[in-house]
Amino acid sequence: xxxxxxxxxxxxxxxxxxxxxxxxxxxxxxxxxxxxxxxxxxxxxxxxxxxxxxxxxxxxxxxxxxxxxxxxxxxxxxxxxxxxxxxxxxxxxxxxxxxxxxxxxxxxxxxxxxxxxxxxxxxxxxxxxx
Amino acid sequence: xxxxxxxxxxxxxxxxxxxxxxxxxxxxxxxxxxxxxxxxxxxxxxxxxxxxxxxxxxxxxxxxxxxxxxxxxxxxxxxxxxxxxxxxxxxxxxxxxxxxxxxxxxxxxxxxxxxxxxxxxxxxxxxxxxxxxxxxxxxxxxxxxxxxxxxxxxxxxxx
Numbered sequence: 001x002x003x004x005x006x007x008x009x010x011x012x013x014x015x016x017x018x019x020x021x022x023x024x025x026x027x028x029x030x031x032x033x034x035x036x037x038x039x040x041x042x043x044x045x046x047x048x049x050x051x052x053x054x055x056x057x058x059x060x061x062x063x064x065x066x067x068x069x070x071x072x073x074x075x076x077x078x079x080x081x082x083x084x085x086x087x088x089x090x091x092x093x094x095x096x097x098x099x100x101x102x103x104x105x106x107x108x109x110x111x112x113x114x115x116x117x118x119x120x121x122x123x124x125x126x127x128x129x130x
Numbered sequence: 131x132x133x134x135x136x137x138x139x140x141x142x143x144x145x146x147x148x149x150x151x152x153x154x155x156x157x158x159x160x161x162x163x164x165x166x167x168x169x170x171x172x173x174x175x176x177x178x179x180x181x182x183x184x185x186x187x188x189x190x191x192x193x194x195x196x197x198x199x200x201x202x203x204x205x206x207x208x209x210x211x212x213x214x215x216x217x218x219x220x221x222x223x224x225x226x227x228x229x230x231x232x233x234x235x236x237x238x239x240x241x242x243x244x245x246x247x248x249x250x251x252x253x254x255x256x257x258x259x260x261x262x263x264x265x266x267x268x269x270x271x272x273x274x275x276x277x278x279x280x281x282x283x284x285x286x287x288x289x
Contacts, residue, residue, distance in 0.1 A: 012145070041239050042140035042214075042237070043141050043142065043214075045239065065145065067143075068145045069144035069145070075176055
């Protein structure tokens with residue numbers, strides 16, 4: 001495990017595993033992101049998974065949706081873990097940027113993740129320039 | 131009949147419920163019956179955030195729900211009754227005087243003492259007896275995580 005903040009990626013089905021795998025493959029940074037799934041568990045178990053993964057170290061919990069079981073579990077964990085922050089709408093751009101800014105203070109890293117992730121969203125149309 | 135779905139789901143409000151079932155059934159009201167959530171303003175705020183616009187949500191403990199049931203059932207808007215466990219749903223069915231004719235097992239996950247029946251349904255002996263009792267009383271009990279899945283009748287589930 002490399003130094004700096006850790007990222008827990010909490011998402012439905014196999015999404016977290018796929019996103020973490022892609023981020024590691026692109027960046028070459030391994031061990032800084034932990035994938036968590038909501039698969040086959042109730043809400044208490046899911047919250048326990050988040051707590052166990054977070055431990056007592058500072059971490060950002062990247063969640064797929066701003067609602068739903070993953071979001072609920074993350075928010076319930078946040079309530080009693082002052083060392084984590086929750087960022088919703090996780091995308092690959094967000095994770096990649098996080099991997100190279102893990103030395104930031106926790107609140108600054110969370111704010112940056114939301115900003116970078118939002119900036120990555122946009123549409124393009126065919127023809128003409130970029 | 132305003133009750134379009136009576137669901138036992140230990141994740142309570144989540145995507146399968148509001149999107150998977152909410153889309154086809156178009157319920158506009160949710161009665162979330164949970165002693166734990168009813169006792170916590172914070173948890174209620176959390177679940178309100180999880181509900182799409184256009185859906186009203188009301189929270190009640192098991193005891194409160196039994197008293198409010200006639201009011202819920204008398205309003206015409208399509209209603210989802212949601213509990214996190216078999217016992218709570220059984221108490222509502224008992225109090226409904228036949229106005230909750232079906233129970234959907236949408237998610238009862240593993241805990242010690244429970245036996246796997248489906249990937250998303252685990253039951254212990256007490257829960258099994260409760261569901262069998264409801265079925266014997268004429269309630270249709272099926273396991274179905276999403277409306278696109280084939281419902282599994284209780285008898286088949288326990289076979």
